[in-house]
Amino acid sequence: MEGTRIPSSHSSAPEGTKVFESPAALLPQPCQLVIFGGTGDLSWRKLLPAVYNLNVDGVLPSHFTVVAFGVPAEGTIDSDPDEYIRARARDGISRFSRQPLDEAHWASFARSLFFVQGSFNDTRAYEQLNARLESLDQQFGIPGSRVYYLAVPPSLVGHCVKHLQAAGMVRDPGDTTAFTRVIVEKPIGRDLESAREVNRVVGASFAESQTYRIDHYLGKETVQNVLVLRFANSIFEPLWNSKCIDHVQITVAEEEGLAQYDPSNGEIIATRAGYYEGIGALRDMVQNHMLQILCVVAMEPPWSLAPEVVRDAKVGVLNCLRPITAADVDASVVRGQYIEGDVHGQRVPGYRKEVRKSFEIMGRELPKASMHSTTETFTCLKLFIDNWRWAGVPFYLRTGKRLPKRVSEVAIQFKDVPQILFNSNPDMQLEPTVLSVRVQPEEGLAMRIASKLPGPKIRIYPVKMEFNYASGFGASSPEAYERLILDVMAGDATLFMRRDQVEAAWQFVTPVLERWEKVGVRDLPEYQCGTWGPVEADRLIEPDGRFWRSL
């Protein structure tokens, strides 16, 4: 079903500015958003606040509901299930929403928020869900269009789509009266084989045009702004190649570890151990977020902004990645695990201790393989894109948990100027020009250039020209999930991963995972919490005469 074109994005922009918007941008259409795992953490922290913000911004379709589907924690529902989810949504919005909770908006939002209780493996639950959705279609004047957001563990994705299909809840993609779309959360599999299996299972029930594989990093303003920077400014694209660029660094640094602690008593209050242990940084971050960012940075100019054209350009990058063979792994990839250290003045435990404590708290037996876990909480790698544009330019990627600060950025480092004129003094080294795109926490751009210091002598000092989204445009950027949910309702898949993209990304990282599994070391390189990773990370980059950026 085709959508209607709209002229601008949902976020308000200052008057006189040209708002980037794909010509293919479509109007969100009346539908019901069904959140599988509606009682879960993602829903509470991100999804419900995101939909609330869309409501406040007035960009949701007039005929719209949110239906949370799932199993609440025991004893949390006293009477009305809808009131249960409304209370939970209100709590999540109060804590995490970009915009403060406004009673008037909340009242209208709450009226369109419902809950259906049921297990994802229970056929009857799907029948009940369908009945409720049909009833709400009638009540809200919705033509039967549905967006199913699968905010569930990867192991449940297959069950959900099969049950949806079996319950007759998936429309034909050619249906012109209403649509069915499914949003699949990462991780899509845990290696190439399992990713293909997830894609096969989802593909058996939903056509590719109905499938939206979400990577919230691609919904961030700055990631999209890389396209604008490259293709809406005439100065950058001519430099965007191996002639002028020395190397590129992409960093996703997290402050958080596996567990969150109550500051008053130091007890664990939340943990991601169930998901993260055995997954690690390469699968959790590199395979999806970081390679997707890489695609945006390195892709060839698309000939249009139509979703398939942009996605073709992105997958072109993945197809050009020089494979890391088993023999290359040790020289090209470093992994590490955090040990006890210091974050914000507090002593925090190492990863293995957190895993043990987390399983205790979850009431689950610690798997044998986790006794001496070799799950990497840090990884960095050097990769090359073997095409005409990027020949010989290394791309350095690094990500880790419990690093000194939460910061994600893409840095384009330009080549050094020749060692003549201002760069001829052996007693003073010129810093190279760097363009950095800050993805979080404060989205923005910065350009570091050399400048003359005032005074009679020629003395050169690096200065930074900065643009900050919040202060520049005077408004906070929409959360990534807001943009992406809206895009699904509008049928715009530009910012979502296509099946071939996901599989190409897995194809790239799988040899590394296989090599690690084969080597099976007992101890990984270690780094203290609150530092920038193991020394081995420096040894990856320093022999090239380069170094990790100070962030």
Next chain:
Amino acid sequence: MTERAAFAPSGSVPAPLRAVEAELARQMKVLQGAGEYPIHSARMSNLVIFSDNRERAESLAAEVPDVVSIHPARVLLVLGEGESGDAPISAGTLVRPRQSKAAADACFEMITLHAAGAATARLPFAVRALLVGDLPINLWWASNQPPPFAGAFLFDLAENAQQIIYDSSGWLDPTRAVASTAHWLEGVSKGLPGGRWRVASDVNWRRLKYWRRILGQTLDASAPGAAAATATELLLEHGPHAVIQAWGLASWLTRRLGWKVKAGNVELGVEIRWVFDAPHGAVAVRIKRHPEGPSEVRQVRLQYRIDDKPAALVFRPLDATRLEVVTEGIASASRTVSTQPLSYAELIGRQLSDRERDPVFTESMATAQTLARSLMR
């Protein structure tokens, strides 16, 4: 162990470490008020100032506005009271307009960090999280403990710093300190891994700028066979806490003159004496301390022979803005060079953007080290 009170310079607002950036942003907003033009934070670098003495840290806090008026920076003033009481890491924040007419819409930000006892060793973690990315990092080591003796703590604090600024004035145990400095400087000047630039700068060396100028110009201009070529004694006099300053000057001068040290001895708190081998024979070099008065080099006297008669070049301050040289023993007009008296904040402020390696400084420190070792034999 007793509990140490948190360090809170005037105007600083306490904030949990996790909330420091948010508190800075809040103060910035307050400063903006309803103003028509946006206030922005002026930063050319990160300036990490470390002190291990509370009174000193308080005086440093008062000097920060003057420093950043010359070189805008995000300032992290770190007080680590390693051996006095116990206190966990605490933070304070301060945003103020810069004291510069040319940049009335700019402000500076200062974060204070404090810890005592065992928590001091963890301060580098807090610093690392508060640095502004992609800006040069300067570490100002404002401690009486010489950097070569600071060990792993300085190593951690100076991680990724392109410049380490220290002030050898007032160092404890100067002989041992000077004996280790050249070696330490050599390590620093090797730079950071990956070919990154790093330099160490002594504020005391900057103070000697005009002394070196007048000495160099005078000795360069003197006729062959005169002054340096017939020198018999070099005497440097200094005030309290300025022995290393005088030592640095003596090292620089003797190296320029090509003299080689033979032996030395020290009379604690009074005088240091060396005997040098010069091309024309032995020369005595003395560094003499005045128990009172300004903490600086007070006079340099080069005694020599001309036509078999004793003469001397005497270098000394004429007033606050001039150094003069007079000749004793022969009729000659005095000559002067103009100096630019700089406050401590100005010295630091200028040093922050002066990151060029100075081979003359490192060579002079190598000589100073040789002189120190001659005293330790």
